[in-house]
Each structure stands twice: as C-alpha cells, then as structure tokens.
Amino acid sequence: MNQRDLIQKSFYTLTAVVILIAFWYLLSLILNTPALPTPLAAFKSFFELFTSELMSHLTISFYRVGVSLVIATVLGVPLGLFLGKNKRADEFSAPLIYMTYPVPKVVFLPIFLILLGIGNLSKIVLITLIIFYLILVTTRDAARNLPKEYVVSVKSLSANELELYQHVYFPACLPAILTSLRLGLGIAMSVLFLVETYATQEGIGYFIMNSWSSLSYDKMFAGIIAMGLMGFLLYLLLDACEKVLCSWVHL
Amino acid sequence: MDYLSIESLQVSYVQDNQITPALKNFSLSLPFGSIGVIIGPSGCGKSTLLNVLAGLNQIYQGTVLINGKSPKECCATALILQEYGLLPWKTVWDNVRLGLQIRGFSKKETVLRTEKILNKLGLLYLRKRYPAQLSGGQQQRIAIARSLVLEPELLLMDEPFSSLDALTREEMQDFLLELWHETNLTILLISHNIEEAVFLGQKIFVMSECPGTIIKELSNPLAGDYSARGKVEFLEITNSLRSSLRGLN
Ligand SMILES: Nc1ncnc2c1ncn2[C@@H]1O[C@H](COP(=O)(O)OP(=O)(O)OP(=O)(O)O)[C@@H](O)[C@H]1O
Numbered sequence: 219m220n221q222r223d224l225i226q227k228s229f230y231t232l233t234a235v236v237i238l239i240a241f242w243y244l245l246s247l248i249l250n251t252p253a254l255p256t257p258l259a260a261f262k263s264f265f266e267l268f269t270s271e272l273m274s275h276l277t278i279s280f281y282r283v284g285v286s287l288v289i290a291t292v293l294g295v296p297l298g299l300f301l302g303k304n305k306r307a308d309e310f311s312a313p314l315i316y317m318t319y320p321v322p323k324v325v326f327l328p329i330f331l332i333l334l335g336i337g338n339l340s341k342i343v344l345i346t347l348i349i350f351y352l353i354l355v356t357t358r359d360a361a362r363n364l365p366k367e368y369v370v371s372v373k374s375l376s377a378n379e380l381e382l383y384q385h386v387y388f389p390a391c392l393p394a395i396l397t398s399l400r401l402g403l404g405i406a407m408s409v410l411f412l413v414e415t416y417a418t419q420e421g422i423g424y425f426i427m428n429s430w431s432s433l434s435y436d437k438m439f440a441g442i443i444a445m446g447l448m449g450f451l452l453y454l455l456l457d458a459c460e461k462v463l464c465s466w467v468h469l
Numbered sequence: 470m471d472y473l474s475i476e477s478l479q480v481s482y483v484q485d486n487q488i489t490p491a492l493k494n495f496s497l498s499l500p501f502g503s504i505g506v507i508i509g510p511s512g513c514g515k516s517t518l519l520n521v522l523a524g525l526n527q528i529y530q531g532t533v534l535i536n537g538k539s540p541k542e543c544c545a546t547a548l549i550l551q552e553y554g555l556l557p558w559k560t561v562w563d564n565v566r567l568g569l570q571i572r573g574f575s576k577k578e579t580v581l582r583t584e585k586i587l588n589k590l591g592l593l594y595l596r597k598r599y600p601a602q603l604s605g606g607q608q609q610r611i612a613i614a615r616s617l618v619l620e621p622e623l624l625l626m627d628e629p630f631s632s633l634d635a636l637t638r639e640e641m642q643d644f645l646l647e648l649w650h651e652t653n654l655t656i657l658l659i660s661h662n663i664e665e666a667v668f669l670g671q672k673i674f675v676m677s678e679c680p681g682t683i684i685k686e687l688s689n690p691l692a693g694d695y696s697a698r699g700k701v702e703f704l705e706i707t708n709s710l711r712s713s714l715r716g717l718n
Pocket residue numbers: 482483484491510511512513514515516517518679
C-alpha cells in the first residue's frame with residue numbers, strides 16, 4: 219500500500235468516525251435520557267477509566283477472543299482442507315456437519331459452565347466451537363471448488379500429499395479462510411459479550427453489564443467504546459494479514 | 470527402439486457404478502526426439518492418455534513404456550495443460566522453481582537452474598509478476614519454462630495453445646519448434662486444430678470417438694517447415710485429416 223492510499227484510507231475512517239459520533243450526539247439530544255449519554259461524557263469516562271479499570275478487562279477479553287480464534291483456526295483449517303480434498307471423508311462427514319452447524323451453540327453455555335467451570339475455559343471453548351464451524355465449512359467449500367487443473371499440474375511435478383496442501387490447497391483457500399475469520403470475529407465479539415455476562419467478574423462484557431446495573435451509563439458507554447475499538451483493531455489486524463498474505467488476489 | 474511405446478492400452482472410469490472405458494486397444498509409438506500430435510474429437514480420451522503417461526493415473530491395462538520404463542518409474546516427463554497450469558498465488562519465479570523445490574534440489578541449485586531457464590527463454594524480466602499480470606502467451610511460456618527447468622526428456626502438452634488468439638498461437642508454435650530444435654526433447658502434443666497438427670507433428674495420430682483408439686497414423690514431412698503453411702501438400706494433408714475426423718461424426 220502506498221502513502222496516498224494510506225492517507226485516503228485514514229481520511230475515510232476519520233469521516234466514518236465523525237459521522238458516527240455526530241449521529242450519536244443527535245440521538246442523545248433527541249432522546250434526552252441518562253441511558254444514552256452524549257459522546258463527550260462517554261469519551262471522557264473512557265479516557266478516565268482506561269488505565270485504571272478498562273485496560274485489565276480488555277486484556278482478559280482480548281485473551282479469550284484471541285485464543286479462541288487461534289484454536290478455531292488451527293483446528294478448522296486443516297480439517298476443512300482435508301474434507302475438501304477427500305471426497306469420501308467429505309461425503310461421510312457432511313450430514314454430521316449439516317445437522318450440528320445450525321444448532322445455536324450458545325444454548326450449551328450452561329452445560330459448559332457446569333462441565334468446564336466458570337473460568338476462562340468454558341468461555342473459550344464456546345467461542346472456539348462457534349468460530350470453528352464457520353472456518354471449517356468455509357475452508358471445506360473453498361477446497362472443494364478448487365479447479366482440478368491446479369492439483370493435476372502440481373501433481374505432475376511429482377508432489378506428495380503434504381506438498382499439495384502446502385503449495386495448492388492452503389494458499390488457494392487462504393483468502394476464503396481470512397474472510398471467514400473476519401466474519402467469525404464479529405460473531406466472536408457478540409458471543410464474548412454474552413459469556414462475559416454470566417458468572418464472571420472479569421472482561422469487558424462484565425464491565426458493561428455491571429455499569430448498567432449500577433446505572434452509571436457514562437461508564438457503560440466507555441465500555442462499549444472499548445469493546446468497539448477492540449473489535450476494530452482485531453479487524454485491522456486480519457485486514458493487514460490479508461493484504462500481506464493474499465496480495466495476488468488484489469492484482 | 471521407440472522412445473515412447475504404448476501397446477493395447479485400456480483405461481476405464483467408474484461412473485455411477487458403471488465401468489466405462491475411455492481408451493481401448495490403444496497403441497502408439499514415437500521415436501526419440503520427435504514431435505507427435507494427437508488429434509481427435511472431444512471426450513475421446515486424450516487427456517486420459519496424458520494422465521497415464523504423466524504417471525498420474527496408474528490404473529490401466531496394457532503396456533506403457535517410456536524409454537523402457539513405466540510412467541511411474543520414469544521421472545523425465547513433464548505435463549503442460551491448456552489453462553490453470555500456473556498457480557495464481559505464486560510469482561513467476563516461484564512457479565518455475567516449484568518442480569525443483571518439490572524434487573528436493575538444494576537452494577543454490579534451484580536458484581541457478583531457475584535463472585538459467587528464464588534467461589534462456591528471455592523471460593527473466595517477468596520473474597516478479599503473478600500469472601494474472603501476464604498475457605496468455607506469456608503464461609504458456611512460463612508454463613513451458615516450469616517444465617523445462619526439470620530437464621525432461623518427454624514433454625506432454627494437453628491443448629497447450631487452444632485458449633490463445635490465432636496470432637499468439639502461431640508465435641507459440643514457432644517458439645515451441647525453436648525450443649525443440651535446441652534440445653532433444655520428445656514431444657507429444659494434443660490439439661484440436663488441424664493446421665497446428667500439420668505444422669508441428671512429424672507424426673500425426675487421429676483418434677476415434679470414446680472409447681478412444683488410433684484410427685489413422687500419418688508421417689508428416691512438412692512438420693516444422695515455416696514455409697509449409699501455404700504449400701499444396703500442406704492443404705492435402707489437412708484435408709485428409711479433416712475427412713478422417715469428419716468420418717467420425
Ligand atoms: N474422472 C473421470 N471420471 C469419469 N469419467 C471420466 C473422468 N475423466 C474423464 N472421463 C470420461 O472419459 C472420457 C475421456 O475423457 P478425456 O478427458 O480424456 O477426454 P479428452 O479427449 O481429453 O476431451 P477434451 O478434448 O474435451 O479435452 C470422457 O468420455 C469423459 O467423460
């Protein structure tokens with residue numbers, strides 16, 4: 219990315235932020251309720267609380283989402299590539315995946331809390347499970363639809379199975395994998411909020427709900443801003459990965 | 470002794486629990502260092518044949534010998550496809566060196582050989598580009614470079630130029646002939662184009678409908694003759710090929 223692109227992108231981002239804040243400000247004026255503080259009050263609270271409270275909650279939330287995304291990727295990508303490559307295994311597993319995929323996994327939260335305790339483990343397992351399916355299905359479909367010619371041409375160079383994954387399947391599916399990660403990130407953030415409102419006193423979700431129940435709306439919105447920023451930063455990170463790893467897509 | 474000899478080859482596919490032969494009683498032989506062109510109707514088993522020769526399909530009946538060895542033992546073959554041969558996620562450089570990398574050449578040797586072949590074909594200036602940034606003709610040249618870097622003896626080409634425009638196609642035919650003159654490659658090329666077959670093939674084989682077998686074999690003295698495209702004999706041969714292909718329908 220050259221400098222002009224960067225400046226342009228920053229400009230667009232800034233415009234988006236200004237529009238968002240203006241809208242928020244108008245809404246708070248119109249509604250005129252303590253439940254929706256002005257952006258100024260919220261940001262003031264955000265900066266006041268950032269080092270003292272928000273930071274520690276953010277760290278723990280970041281950890282939960284980050285670990286979940288990594289585990290889901292490490293499990294989902296190889297399995298997805300394998301199923302997309304091997305028709306037999308794919309046909310065998312497809313019904314199982316289709317039956318379990320649409321079940322909203324959040325309903326298992328109580329069970330996970332009982333089985334895995336109220337610590338990080340149950341939360342991470344739940345988020346991982348949800349993202350895992352998304353990555354698995356996307357990767358599998360991308361591998362399935364790979365033009366046969368790529369495989370044949372590399373096979374004819376006497377590549378073995380592992381080399382086929384390395385040189386063909388994985389790089390070919392990488393754009394789809396990163397897209398599923400970006401979608402997964404949005405879902406992970408919502409699930410994070412949900413799991414952090416149960417049986418925990420740590421995490422940005424807890425911070426938001428706790429501020430809400432103590433009627434400190436400025437604080438609550440400071441938490442929302444923090445959560446939004448965290449999602450945005452992770453998104454930027456994935457975006458950067460895509461730019462670096464899949465530059466061939468953008469030619 | 471022929472370099473490539475195929476005798477009573479039979480290859481079948483299983484589809485919907487039915488065994489359908491794609492090649493049946495197929496025999497062909499090609500001397501060392503010559504160019505053979507196979508021409509035949511769509512779906513007659515041409516790609517199937519090349520898959521067997523390239524060692525990708527090892528389930529067949531009959532004898533297939535490349536320099537006295539089975540396709541699986543013989544690692545001196547290279548396969549070039551019509552499209553999708555190059556990997557879009559690799560640069561020209563990485564595409565060309567892929568074969569060396571897979572066959573476990575040292576890093577130094579890989580760089581040396583890759584550079585040499587790209588230089589020889591006048592393609593080194595394209596090394597940093599991705600396939601999407603190349604014209605169709607350039608892509609096919611790179612695909613050829615990728616095969617030649619392995620220093621093969623037998624080059625198998627599956628309709629290599631059929632997605633190119635007429636002019637580029639002729640350029641590529643000349644390019645291939647030049648290459649062939651410089652090396653001692655044996656080339657087996659599949660084509661849908663009668664003129665191309667006559668221009669390139671010292672031996673021309675016409676295949677039947679599926680299940681494919683050779684129904685006509687021609688020795689072609691005009692192969693590689695740049696001035697041949699206008700000659701009367703050229704027309705005679707193309708016409709004779711055309712009528713034997715027509716006879717199929
Ligand atoms: N994987 C496969 N499974 C089942 N049948 C196949 C398979 N591949 C090819 N066939 C069948 O075998 C026959 C020969 O196919 P092949 O691809 O070799 O034809 P071709 O001569 O290369 O055709 P074209 O000129 O269109 O490329 C066709 O009838 C095709 O339907």
